[in-house]
Each structure stands twice: as C-alpha cells, then as structure tokens.
Amino acid sequence: MIKDIVWIYYYASLILITFMSIYGIAVRPNLLKKIIMLSILSDTANMLAVLLGYHILSPKPPVYPGGTFSTTQFPSQEQLSTFAKYAVDPIPQVLVVTAIVIGLAVLVFLSFVAVLIYRRYGTLDMRVVSKKARHEVK
C-alpha cells in the first residue's frame, strides 16, 4: 500500500521535472538557459530508464558471480539463480552510460553554437536573434 504510493511519487516527481525542463526549453528566451534545461531533461530520461530496471526485493548491483578472469571457474547453479533473483537489470545501466557520454558531446556542440551566435548577433536572447536574422534575409 505505502510502497505503491512511494513508487507513484517517484514517477510523478520525474514526470514533473520533465515538464518543468520542457517548459524551460520552450518558453525561456535565453539560449544558455535552454541548454541547461536540455541537460536536465536528458538526465531525467536516463534516471527514468534506470528506475524502470530497479529490483524491489533486496537489490544488489549487477556483478557477475563467477570468476571473470579464469575461464575454467564457472559459477554454480545456486549462484546463478541468486544472481538472477536479486540483481537489478543491467541493460538500462549499460545504455545510460552511453547516453550520458553522447549527451555530453551534444551539449559541447550546442555551447559552441551559442558562443558563435553571440559573436554574430551580440546577444543570446532568441527573440532578438530571430528578429535580426529575419531582417538579414530580406
């Protein structure tokens, strides 16, 4: 009962953070504020993926139970069944490590574009930038 309420609170808080960051990306005029809120949005998506792979009953980190460096020492049947019963899901964690690094590369590129826009137009306010750019095209 109280477990269900707590899990509803987890998902509701992550969805609330998602909507706040989407509001920041869509409504805030400053370009750097948009980039900061985009970083929060990607981190929230990663956190949601990890939370979906969580194990409720006495979780353990997904570490392989046998000897990894020697090929002759395989884990026993009980060790494997214990591992499958209690370890959290390793697939979202592996994907999220990749997603963190790719998000870092995307944000470095966007920051570079923001510095170039500031040098070209003299401001980071996107309303002014779009007005000036439209004036240039005509």
Place this chain on the structure above:
Amino acid sequence: MIDGLGIQDLLLIVAFTLAIVFTYKTLVEKDLVRAVVYSAGQAIAYGLAFIVLMAPDLALAYVAVGVGIYSALFLLVISRTERYEKVE
C-alpha cells in the same frame, strides 16, 4: 521509521524532492551563474539516487560529468557571452 519503507525509499524520496527543488530554482533564476550552481545541485541529487538504485558505476560517471564538466562548460560559455538573462 515508517513500517514497510526501507532506508532506500527514504533516500530516494529525499533525492527526488531535492531534484524537484533545484530544477525549479534553475528555471526561475535570472542570474545564469546561480542557475549553473543549482543545476550542479540537481546533478548531486541524481548521483545520490543512482547510488540508491544500485548503479554505482553510473553514479561515478554521472557525478563527474554533471557536476564537473557541465559546470565548467557553462561557466566558460558565460565568460564568453553575457551573465544576466534579460527581463522584458
């Protein structure tokens, strides 16, 4: 302690509440340096949540990226451009 809830649940509640508060402060802040600092606080809250969710490798990578590299990158952009968000 409330029965039925472990220490993991309480830590996760604290971490997600901190993340909500820091995200709201980042959203309403006009000074961009303060917004970067609040974003780093949100990264610390998510790192705590990653440790509780049994992903210690993710916590290591994410705290290094979210607190260190993001903050340094955004402060570099602020030093090249402007600090305050214009109010209309």
